[in-house]
Amino acid sequence: MWRTPRTGRGPGEPTPPCLSDGQLELYSMGRMAEPASAVVEEHLLLCSDCQDRLNEVDEYVALMKQETGRLVTQPARPRRSLIPQLWISKPVWAGAFALLIATIGISWQLAMRPAALPVETVQLVANRGVHAETHAVRNRRLTLKMDLTELPAADAYRVQVVDSTGAPVWQGTAKPGERRLQVSLNRKLEPGTYWVRLYGGDEEFLREYGLRVD
Amino acid sequence: MSQSKSPSLEAPPDARKVSKADERDTKANPVVNFPELVSRIQAGDEEAMTELYRLFSRGIRFYLYRQLGPQELDDRVHDAFLIVVQAIQHGDLRDPERLMGFVRTVVRRQVAAHIEKAVHTRKEQVDLEGGVRLVDRSATPEEGVMHRQKAEIVRQVLEGLSERDREILTRFYLYEQSQEQICEQMHLSETQFRLLKYRAKARFGELGKKKLAQRSGGNETLLRSSVSGAH
Numbered sequence: 001m002w003r004t005p006r007t008g009r010g011p012g013e014p015t016p017p018c019l020s021d022g023q024l025e026l027y028s029m030g031r032m033a034e035p036a037s038a039v040v041e042e043h044l045l046l047c048s049d050c051q052d053r054l055n056e057v058d059e060y061v062a063l064m065k066q067e068t069g070r071l072v073t074q075p076a077r078p079r080r081s082l083i084p085q086l087w088i089s090k091p092v093w094a095g096a097f098a099l100l101i102a103t104i105g106i107s108w109q110l111a112m113r114p115a116a117l118p119v120e121t122v123q124l125v126a127n128r129g130v131h132a133e134t135h136a137v138r139n140r141r142l143t144l145k146m147d148l149t150e151l152p153a154a155d156a157y158r159v160q161v162v163d164s165t166g167a168p169v170w171q172g173t174a175k176p177g178e179r180r181l182q183v184s185l186n187r188k189l190e191p192g193t194y195w196v197r198l199y200g201g202d203e204e205f206l207r208e209y210g211l212r213v214d
Numbered sequence: 215m216s217q218s219k220s221p222s223l224e225a226p227p228d229a230r231k232v233s234k235a236d237e238r239d240t241k242a243n244p245v246v247n248f249p250e251l252v253s254r255i256q257a258g259d260e261e262a263m264t265e266l267y268r269l270f271s272r273g274i275r276f277y278l279y280r281q282l283g284p285q286e287l288d289d290r291v292h293d294a295f296l297i298v299v300q301a302i303q304h305g306d307l308r309d310p311e312r313l314m315g316f317v318r319t320v321v322r323r324q325v326a327a328h329i330e331k332a333v334h335t336r337k338e339q340v341d342l343e344g345g346v347r348l349v350d351r352s353a354t355p356e357e358g359v360m361h362r363q364k365a366e367i368v369r370q371v372l373e374g375l376s377e378r379d380r381e382i383l384t385r386f387y388l389y390e391q392s393q394e395q396i397c398e399q400m401h402l403s404e405t406q407f408r409l410l411k412y413r414a415k416a417r418f419g420e421l422g423k424k425k426l427a428q429r430s431g432g433n434e435t436l437l438r439s440s441v442s443g444a445h
Contacts (some may be wrong), residue, residue: 021415022408029390041322042314045273060415063368064387071372072384 019043019050024057117141117188124196124209129162136210138191146209148196154201159183161211164193191212250412252310255302267295274321281325290328294321371414379410386411 016022019027019040027040037038044050120140123145136142144159160171174183181198189211196209246269254262275291282290297320301307307316372380382400383389397407 029387031390031392038315038318041277041318044276045270045314051273051276059364060368060418063365063388064383067365067368068370068384068388070369071380072388079217094256119266170316 018047019053021053021057023055024050025061027055028054028061035140109112119143119184121145123147124211134209135214137214139188141185142189143182143184144196144209144211146196146207147178148176148181151198151206152200152204156201157206158199158203159182159197161185161189162195162197164195166195168188169194216315248313249310252276252302252313255299256305258303263299264297270317271295274317274362277318278323278325282328290324294324297324308375363425366423367418369419374417375414379414382407382410385413 023032023036023040026155027037032040044054117140119142120137121167122136124134125143146159148157154176156173156175158171158173160168162168169189170185170187172183172185174181191213194211194213196211197205198207198209200206246265251262251266254376255266266364271291276293278290279287292300294317298317301320307313315343372383375383377399382396382402385396385400386393393404393407397404
């Protein structure tokens with residue numbers, strides 16, 4: 001392949017750099033005046049690489065001129081897309097997207113509120129042993145039922161729910177009905193192990209039930 | 215590539231061809247000392263003249279082909295070479311290091327002289343012969359197909375751009391507005407403008423290469439030589 005010969009000042013002189021695409025493009029379009037065009041033409045006298053590149057640029061410029069001219073007289077074909085093109089400005093798209101995200105977030109929060117959760121009734125059973133737990137499903141509003149048989153009678157009972165570390169997570173009082181006590185928790189219990197403690201009159205500790213939320 | 219020939223038509227010579235002998239000689243002697251070459255020519259060294267011809271013939275041919283077309287190209291290259299050698303031998307080249315500039319001046323004057331002669335001939339003379347010899351510069355069928363393919367690629371590139379980007383390129387290539395004018399009117403920086411042109415050209419190169427990969431055959435060389443890609 002022809003290499004650009006070095007000019008005759010002596011060995012070690014750097015080879016003149018080849019022309020940039022910008023230079024070639026302006027020269028190709030006839031928009032380069034002296035003395036810039038002199039530099040280009042003198043380089044082209046010797047450099048076959050740049051001659052070849054100029055031929056490519058000539059062709060590209062001619063094609064661009066032809067096709068942009070065609071588009072001026074004929075509108076461009078619509079871009080191929082699976083999604084129908086809606087001529088909406090970018091800020092409107094951004095706003096609509098933000099609104100969508102906010103709506104999803106708010107809806108999710110609302111859905112997770114206890115009042116909005118489906119209710120599950122759990123019959124607590126006081127069994128002894130390793131697996132002495134009643135199971136409940138997460139994301140439910142729990143109604144706990146306890147059997148008061150063999151327990152001292154009282155006008156009202158206090159119920160406390162503690163987590164596995166003993167920290168209280170809920171408490172409330174309820175009046176018994178036909179030897180049964182029923183309390184509805186007004187908060188959602190996260191998955192884990194809980195203990196439901198039953199207190200009678202004078203805060204007498206009566207019974208503890210195990211509850212596992214899965 | 216086949217070219218049609220008939221009594222009234224001349225096949226346009228390919229100005230890009232260089233003989234293998236020229237390539238080999240150039241590779242063997244890539245460093246040129248212009249002052250030394252000029253002094254050898256002034257001394258009548260025929261080898262120096264041969265070297266000068268090999269150095270510049272392709273570039274002179276390239277320039278004259280672009281300006282005047284293929285007609286009588288060999289004669290014009292030869293004439294330009296003779297003018298340069300005679301000027302060197304007569305001492306008209308005062309600065310040997312400016313040999314390239316001198317050669318450029320010679321070929322530019324040759325182009326100007328030809329145009330002036332052609333204008334004068336058209337004004338003052340009437341061709342008495344019934345027929346006219348014209349050089350057929352139209353593309354061969356193969357070149358025609360290649361051109362249509364490339365035009366389709368450019369069309370795809372343009373249609374893949376936003377309307378604003380298309381307008382910028384239309385202003386530059388079709389309406390030939392300057393970069394400064396386009397940037398001012400469309401509120402672009404120089405970098406944004408150059409980046410757009412670069413991306414369009416790169417996309418043209420990508421699509422061209424894809425087409426090359428899809429098709430095979432003798433067209434590959436022609437298409438490959440025209441697909442440049444990135445800056």
